Amino acid sequence: MSVETAAPRITIAEAGKHVGETVSIPGWLYNLRRSGKICFPQLRDGTGVIQCVAVKSNLPEETFEALKNLTQESSLIVTGKLREESRAPGGYELDVEQAHIVQRVPEDDPYPITPKEHGTDFLMDHRHLWIRSRRQHAILRVRAEVIRAIRDYFDSNGFVLVDTPIFTPAACEGTTTLFEVDYFEDQKVYLTQSGQLYNEATAMAFGKTYCFGPTFRAEKSKTRRHLTEFWMVEPEMTYADLDDVKKVAEEMIVFCVRRVLDNRRAELKELDRDVSKLEAIQAPFHRMSYDDAVVKLQAKGSEIQWGGDFGNADETLLTEDLDRPVMVDRFPTGIKAFYFETDPNRPEVALGVDVIAPEGYGEIIGGGQRAHSLDVLLKRLEEHNLPKEAFDWYLDLRKYGAVPHGGFGMGVERFTAWMCGTEHIRETIAFPRMLYRTRP
């Protein structure tokens, strides 16, 4: 059963197509300005905000009084005629003829988030309401666009979506950063930190696959770039080498940036995002070896030595003079996970690649070519002190038709933060999970 309205029901986003018509719009009171015998309720409905005009002399007494004294975020259905209006924010205005108040927010317990400024702690405590605000609303719409673009890219380029489990029996890579969960019969399982090992199995079955879902990292990282629960897309390709991985990463990023620019212009404007920075994201990206990156960083004053991993400041330094992402490859084997293929000409470097976004957004993609020889993998497990038995099924992939293959993982929130130009990753997911925050 659908909700009854006095006139044909439309959304605010559709207002332009109904100028001159009498329509009903269900929504919530975003803000209200009034002046004696006229008032301007601003209605939001999730698709936009529209200013309404209620004039005392044109309305029944109780309708005007109800509107004039309405409280912020009260739910209501307004009915009236739409017209273009240059004075109204948004360009269209609705002359109220009827108003049905669905639920009035009581004034002794008013909506806590006013149009004025608030602090981080307060807003995070009210995250369930904060997502109604224009800025948060815009960010989450960009996120949805990013996710849709990612899916479209892989779906239309021969990748098959095969999702991997969230409960996993052991570490994919390291061991210390896993959330442990009680399973039946005193068993322990862990929340996935990457679907990659399973992706390697599915890619051997389908050729090209990807998984896309939540990922969990029990790292005690307290930075503006870390969540304990985040969404990651991970493609995996067979008969592919490091260059193939880099090419797909580059193509996918350009595709997603284009989609955001094409479809979420209004949201980027709401966020005051400098879109020229995003227009500049074109192939080819900058390409650089780890060796050259270390030299460049040292020249810029970094303390980094060959063999060390980049810090946050290093990533920013590396891209500060660049207008598009940089792909850094061939990292020291020692700082990469056990499953990376090594360079046949230089066993001391791994065939991994990080894609580092400009403007200080840091690593958005990590990936590379996987070791595909059984002997190499066995040796590597030993070097990393990992139990061979836990990886028996994974090692099967090297016994039964091993081929060169590779892939990468991209964090959706970091990518969205980059698109939106947000300071902190916590705004790019509806209900962020962080080191010291799991509510609401």
Added chain:
RNA sequence: UCCUCAGUAGCUCAAUGGUAGAGCAUUCGGCUGUUAACCGAAGGGUUGUAGGUUCGAAUCCUACCUGAGGAGCCA
């Protein structure tokens, strides 16, 4: 885990060791074109918690709690 900063009205913030303040929000009054409207008035406080110094503490000291920023860690 470490470093730094912060905690005062529902919110954002003021207040030389000496009477607890403003704006917004709420309530009441005014205004027929407002743009985070404006004008007038009212209500609203155990200054994060527990100790200590002092004639006197929001202010100084100690511990703890909470939060923020950063470091480390980080596929």
